Amino acid sequence: MSRTLVSEIEIQAPPETVWAVLTDFPAYPDWNPIEIEMHGEPVVGTRLHHTSKLPGRKPMRFSPTIVAADPGRVLAWEGRVVVPHLFDVHHRFELSPVTTEGTRLRQSERFSGLLPPFLTRTLRQTQEAFEIANQAIKSRAESIANTPRR
Numbered sequence: 001m002s003r004t005l006v007s008e009i010e011i012q013a014p015p016e017t018v019w020a021v022l023t024d025f026p027a028y029p030d031w032n033p034i035e036i037e038m039h040g041e042p043v044v045g046t047r048l049h050h051t052s053k054l055p056g057r058k059p060m061r062f063s064p065t066i067v068a069a070d071p072g073r074v075l076a077w078e079g080r081v082v083v084p085h086l087f088d089v090h091h092r093f094e095l096s097p098v099t100t101e102g103t104r105l106r107q108s109e110r111f112s113g114l115l116p117p118f119l120t121r122t123l124r125q126t127q128e129a130f131e132i133a134n135q136a137i138k139s140r141a142e143s144i145a146n147t148p149r150r
Contacts, residue, residue, distance in 0.1 A: 002112035003123060007130035008104060011138045013145035015072040015095040015103045021141045022075055022093055025050075031140045034133040042069045048077055054125040055132065064089065080113070088113045101145070107134055 011018055021027075025038035025048075032038075036059060040048035046066045053059040064079030067090075076092040094106040107130050111123065 002110055004108055004110045005123065005127050005130060006106065006108045007127070007134050008106045009134040009138055010098060011103045011105055011141050012101060013103060013141040014101055015097055017145050018095050018103045018105060018137065018141045019072045019075070021137055021144065023069075032133065032136055034129045034136070040066070042066060042075055044069050052129075054122070054129050057125060062089075064091070068092070103141075105134060105137060 023042040025040060025042075028035050028038040028050075034052060034054070035050055036053050037051040038048060039050065040046050044066050047063055048066065049061070049063050051059045051061050062079050064077040066076070067078050068074045068076035072095060074092065074094055076090065078088070078090045080088045088111070090110040090112075092106075092108050092110075094108075096104045096106075098104050109126065109130075
């Protein structure tokens with residue numbers, strides 16, 4: 001059984017700027033209240049090491065693998081908790097231009113395995129976390145886009 005969560009937001013910054021924010025992993029602790037730590041490279045096959053903190057929960061560490069990295073378009077990773085088919089996760093960011101200076105960010109996560117049907121509270125908190133993270137990404141990208149170039 002699987003379940004997919006989705007959150008979308010429009011950002012007044014070009015896809016390249018949003019991509020730069022999403023893939024600047026060392027800067028995550030400076031602005032991201034959900035993905036509070038991230039190490040790795042946005043390259044297919046690379047293992048990420050990150051720490052997430054859902055609202056009202058303790059931080060949790062994960063080590064997913066990048067499965068898609070198309071600059072300015074898609075960043076995705078897959079991982080699992082403990083063993084395959086118990087709690088598998090596919091996380092995806094999709095960027096699409098809405099104007100010459102605007103981007104629609106679609107963040108989604110597909111959960112599959114034996115545990116997701118029993119984790120409705122965690123899934124609700126994850127949906128809330130997506131909304132918070134999207135606002136943080138928007139704020140960061142728009143701040144960068146509006147900073148005068150020297």
